[in-house]
Amino acid sequence: MSHSHTKETDGPEVYFQYEDIEQQQETYLVGMWSFLVTEVMFFGALFLIYTLYRWKFHDDFYLVHEQLNWKMGGLNTLILLTSSFTVALAVHFAQKGNTKLQMRCLFATILCAFGFLAVKTFEYGAKIDHHLLPNHHFQYGHVEGEEEHHVESKWDKMLPSVLQVEKKEQHGNPQRARLFFSIYFTMTGLHGLHVIIGIICFTALMILIKIKSSLITDYVPTEMVGLYWHFVDLVWIFLYPLYYLIPK
Amino acid sequence: MAADHGHHEYTAGGAHAHHILPQKTIFTIFGFLLAGMVLTIWAAFYLPIPNLLENTFFMQSLALGIAVFKAYLVVTYFMGVKMGTRLVKIFAIGGFVWFFVLFVMMADYVSRPMEPVVGWEKVPSSALPRDTVKNPE
Amino acid sequence: MSATVVGQSSAKPSEPKNYLNADHTLKSWLLSVDHKRIGVMYLIAVTFFFFIGSIAAAMIRYELTSPKGILLSSEVYNKTFSAHGILMVFQFLVVVVPAVLGNFLIPIMIGARDMAYPRLNLLSLYMFITGGFLILASFVLGGVDAGWTFYVPLSTISETQISLCLVGIFITGFSSIFTAVNFIGTIHKMRAPGMTWYRLPLFIWSHYATAIVVILGTPVVAITLFLVVVERGFGFGIFSPELGGDPVLFQHLFWFYSHPAVYIMILPAFGIISEIISCFSRRPIFGYRFVAYSSLSIAFLGFLVWGHHMFLSSQSVLQGIIFSLISFILAVPSAVKVFNWTLTMVKGSVHFSTPMLYALGFMGLFVIGGLTGLYLASVDTDVHLTGTYFIVAHFHYVMVGGTILAYLGGIHFWWPKMFGRTYSEFWGRLSAMIIFIGFNLTFFPQFMVGYLGMPRRYHYYYFAPEWQFYHLLSTAGSTVLGFGFLLPALYLTYSLFKGKKAGPNPWNAKGLEWEYTSSPPITENFTQPILVTDSVYDYNPAEDSKMYEVDEEATVEDMNK
Ligand code: HEM
Numbered sequence: 001m002s003h004s005h006t007k008e009t010d011g012p013e014v015y016f017q018y019e020d021i022e023q024q025q026e027t028y029l030v031g032m033w034s035f036l037v038t039e040v041m042f043f044g045a046l047f048l049i050y051t052l053y054r055w056k057f058h059d060d061f062y063l064v065h066e067q068l069n070w071k072m073g074g075l076n077t078l079i080l081l082t083s084s085f086t087v088a089l090a091v092h093f094a095q096k097g098n099t100k101l102q103m104r105c106l107f108a109t110i111l112c113a114f115g116f117l118a119v120k121t122f123e124y125g126a127k128i129d130h131h132l133l134p135n136h137h138f139q140y141g142h143v144e145g146e147e148e149h150h151v152e153s154k155w156d157k158m159l160p161s162v163l164q165v166e167k168k169e170q171h172g173n174p175q176r177a178r179l180f181f182s183i184y185f186t187m188t189g190l191h192g193l194h195v196i197i198g199i200i201c202f203t204a205l206m207i208l209i210k211i212k213s214s215l216i217t218d219y220v221p222t223e224m225v226g227l228y229w230h231f232v233d234l235v236w237i238f239l240y241p242l243y244y245l246i247p248k
Numbered sequence: 249m250a251a252d253h254g255h256h257e258y259t260a261g262g263a264h265a266h267h268i269l270p271q272k273t274i275f276t277i278f279g280f281l282l283a284g285m286v287l288t289i290w291a292a293f294y295l296p297i298p299n300l301l302e303n304t305f306f307m308q309s310l311a312l313g314i315a316v317f318k319a320y321l322v323v324t325y326f327m328g329v330k331m332g333t334r335l336v337k338i339f340a341i342g343g344f345v346w347f348f349v350l351f352v353m354m355a356d357y358v359s360r361p362m363e364p365v366v367g368w369e370k371v372p373s374s375a376l377p378r379d380t381v382k383n384p385e
Numbered sequence: 386m387s388a389t390v391v392g393q394s395s396a397k398p399s400e401p402k403n404y405l406n407a408d409h410t411l412k413s414w415l416l417s418v419d420h421k422r423i424g425v426m427y428l429i430a431v432t433f434f435f436f437i438g439s440i441a442a443a444m445i446r447y448e449l450t451s452p453k454g455i456l457l458s459s460e461v462y463n464k465t466f467s468a469h470g471i472l473m474v475f476q477f478l479v480v481v482v483p484a485v486l487g488n489f490l491i492p493i494m495i496g497a498r499d500m501a502y503p504r505l506n507l508l509s510l511y512m513f514i515t516g517g518f519l520i521l522a523s524f525v526l527g528g529v530d531a532g533w534t535f536y537v538p539l540s541t542i543s544e545t546q547i548s549l550c551l552v553g554i555f556i557t558g559f560s561s562i563f564t565a566v567n568f569i570g571t572i573h574k575m576r577a578p579g580m581t582w583y584r585l586p587l588f589i590w591s592h593y594a595t596a597i598v599v600i601l602g603t604p605v606v607a608i609t610l611f612l613v614v615v616e617r618g619f620g621f622g623i624f625s626p627e628l629g630g631d632p633v634l635f636q637h638l639f640w641f642y643s644h645p646a647v648y649i650m651i652l653p654a655f656g657i658i659s660e661i662i663s664c665f666s667r668r669p670i671f672g673y674r675f676v677a678y679s680s681l682s683i684a685f686l687g688f689l690v691w692g693h694h695m696f697l698s699s700q701s702v703l704q705g706i707i708f709s710l711i712s713f714i715l716a717v718p719s720a721v722k723v724f725n726w727t728l729t730m731v732k733g734s735v736h737f738s739t740p741m742l743y744a745l746g747f748m749g750l751f752v753i754g755g756l757t758g759l760y761l762a763s764v765d766t767d768v769h770l771t772g773t774y775f776i777v778a779h780f781h782y783v784m785v786g787g788t789i790l791a792y793l794g795g796i797h798f799w800w801p802k803m804f805g806r807t808y809s810e811f812w813g814r815l816s817a818m819i820i821f822i823g824f825n826l827t828f829f830p831q832f833m834v835g836y837l838g839m840p841r842r843y844h845y846y847y848f849a850p851e852w853q854f855y856h857l858l859s860t861a862g863s864t865v866l867g868f869g870f871l872l873p874a875l876y877l878t879y880s881l882f883k884g885k886k887a888g889p890n891p892w893n894a895k896g897l898e899w900e901y902t903s904s905p906p907i908t909e910n911f912t913q914p915i916l917v918t919d920s921v922y923d924y925n926p927a928e929d930s931k932m933y934e935v936d937e938e939a940t941v942e943d944m945n946k
């Protein structure tokens with residue numbers, strides 16, 4: 001009974017529970033935003049933890065953060081900002097009904113996302129080789145009775161020289177270093193997980209558009225995935241200065 | 249706000265024309281974002297005023313200030329809050345405001361000394377074997 | 386309620402087809418996106434988890450009948466009360482009212498055809514079930530011994546199946562986030578024309594407030610528990626003091642959610658009570674706006690009191706005092722509600738039907754629970770009472786006496802609407818009374834023994850054998866209580882097959898769900914689009930007639946059997 005009185009001939013299809021397309025679009029956006037509120041609180045707790053420990057152990061955090069490669073972090077910032085830009089364009093073209101350009105922008109976004117993960121792989125790989133992943137193998141700084149450990153990492157060597165940074169000695173309290181890397185890996189790891197989920201969403205979206213699925217009635221699915229992606233970008237906008245550029 | 253589910257006109261894409269973020273704006277915002285990023289990095293390493301470069305509070309505020317500005321741009325323009333309905337605005341603002349309620353926790357930490365206290369290292373407190381923590385203070 | 390049907394007026398009376406018999410295949414149930422079917426599936430799922438949780442409770446009560454313990458070793462006892470707490474909190478209390486009654490009623494009450502995101506709703510259901518089974522798996526594979534609060538460092542060093550259990554809770558948590566997102570979208574955007582905010586039933590207001598709490602609080606506990614998993618799994622040390630971390634931070638983050646979570650449990654219950662009280666007093670709710678706003682203020686203020694669970698952790702005294710003060714303030718909106726319900730009954734024409742008996746039981750027990758909360762919220766008395774059975778009694782008064790009684794009241798109230806059958810009023814009233822008595826017998830002695838010093842989570846008290854008296858009372862009471870819970874399960878199931886057919890509005894109640902849908906409702910709820918023109922609660926005690934006849938007759942008949 002529902003469809004009969006709502007069906008419009010010229011607009012996109014409206015799902016049975018809505019009265020008209022306007023209501024449907026707004027409802028989806030409201031839902032997405034309330035989900036994003038959830039995401040804000042999700043990462044918010046981590047930012048709180050970060051703030052607390054950074055405030056308590058600022059000096060150690062400053063010394064430890066020199067182990068991170070700020071150039072790689074910067075590169076990732078660039079990549080994510082670009083991907084946000086391409087998503088914004090994708091939504092723009094989706095609203096205009098220009099599917100071809102929309103698909104290209106989406107594709108560019110996915111490329112950026114993979115680029116981000118590639119850079120992260122180099123970073124994580126090097127950290128793990130240096131025993132900085134805070135698991136059983138964690139080792140930081142000079143240990144009594146042992147040679148200063150100078151583990152080389154193939155990941156570092158593979159980097160082009162512009163992206164390499166000068167090696168800093170491992171100063172600072174090893175326990176605090178371990179705390180630092182625990183939070184670092186948790187936050188960037190969860191962020192990376194969000195990037196992977198983003199890739200899945202974008203790929204699914206592109207496939208659905210390609211096969212002209214009935215699930216894609218208008219630009220709103222693109223906008224929703226876009227909102228999610230902007231949020232991922234937003235988190236990184238804060239992560240970058242907070243981890244890679246800690247001032248003295 | 250409730251009863252206005254009336255029928256309005258819509259374009260073929262189902263969107264009001266004024267909902268669409270113009271291309272020019274997208275490019276401008278992108279420019280600002282890149283500039284913000286460059287500024288952050290430049291300031292962190294090459295700020296020509298050594299006094300300030302040594303000033304943790306200033307440097308941190310600067311970096312965070314730029315980050316907040318970038319976030320503002322992304323949220324208002326890319327995420328379309330500026331053109332969104334009032335409801336979307338409320339949720340967007342509400343989410344970021346509520347985030348700060350978490351920081352009430354800091355009131356606890358500024359009003360008491362916090363561990364570690366000497367001797368804590370010897371208390372087993374993680375799933376790891378004890379010897380993973382070398383070099384206790 | 387005054388509302389009119391718009392559109393063509395060739396309305397057929399009501400079709401024999403409804404959401405239950407629309408389609409009979411199993412697949413049509415399991416993959417249904419109909420909010421009513423999803424609600425019914427939730428009903429089955431939560432009942433299942435409640436049953437398992439109750440078995441654990443029975444074991445606890447049995448163990449405590451002797452000062453030396455009887456059956457269980459300390460280790461197994463720890464696992465038993467943990468299982469009880471985890472199942473009851475995460476798999477039952479947090480979801481039960483929103484998922485069953487909320488899902489079923491919200492779209493109907495606001496005049497919509499379905500939830501805003503029906504597929505998401507189905508996903509929530511399956512996430513809830515997956516989470517639940519992971520939790521159960523963790524119990525089977527070795528149990529969990531850190532209690533439902535999972536305090537570190539116990540939960541990080543314990544060698545039980547905590548990681549698996551936490552993953553389950555994480556998934557359940559996201560299931561309730563999705564449900565909340567659904568509620569928010571639905572309540573904001575799916576209301577029928579004319580259904581303005583101040584015409585909404587209070588049931589909707591309290592579910593809206595609940596949904597807000599869920600989306601703001603649940604992610605925080607999700608990430609906190611996730612950090613425990615990471616700490617256990619990889620050896621990261623975010624809460625570990627040996628690295629300079631702070632275990633109390635875990636408690637802060639945990640209670641940042643878990644205090645609001647008690648409002649996630651009780652707010653929907655408030656909504657049910659508002660509906661029942663006004664229906665069976667035949668009066669519009671007294672001070673509608675106060676009741677509505679008190680829900681919202683509870684939702685927001687509830688986030689500012691978490692520290693009252695941590696007076697005896699190393700939390701600073703300053704913060705303790707602040708939290709204590711805010712906790713006292715927070716009791717005000719709850720009291721506002723109780724006073725408003727009471728005033729609704731004044732000069733009303735009160736009917737003691739089954740749902741009303743449950744609602745009255747709720748009011749009595751919730752008042753006791755809330756008032757004892759105040760003892761706990763003042764720092765100095767809490768120093769004596771924390772960690773004792775006094776707390777156990779307090780939260781059972783608010784959670785069992787509050788949430789579960791309200792839930793049962795709601796189920797009895799809307800049962801005819803959900804399944805189109807009436808149950809025996811005689812057995813209904815009897816069960817309400819048995820539960821009330823059994824409940825008090827179980828938990829009132831716990832106040833006393835807790836005050837005397839019986840610590841919670843102990844399975845012996847050989848050092849004070851004189852407490853056995855209270856424990857025996859409590860165990861006896863819990864037997865009565867268990868029997869009381871069993872009764873509705875039996876006669877409600879019976880009514881599904883043999884109950885009398887219910888008309889669309891057996892209580893002569895107001896509201897879209899009663900006045901504009903059949904019992905059970907059809908698949909998309911309404912035969913016609915709805916236009917609301919007046920407030921929901923246009924009850925009038927003077928015009929009250931029919932209802933008495935209906936249910937009085939039914940009772941007499943039952944008694945003659
Ligand atoms: C009138 C308002 C209330 C006040 C002032 C209040 C106060 C408190 C306080 C101070 C505690 C902590 C005691 C301690 O650990 O030392 C507590 C514990 C608890 N309350 Fe309430 N409460 C109130 C209402 C509720 C409601 C409505 C619920 C649930 C529906 C609830 C559920 C709980 C639970 C589950 C605990 C125990 C948590 C645990 O340690 O396992 N309370 N309450």
Ligand SMILES: [Cu+2]
Binds near residue numbers: 643647690693
């Ligand atoms: Cu509390």
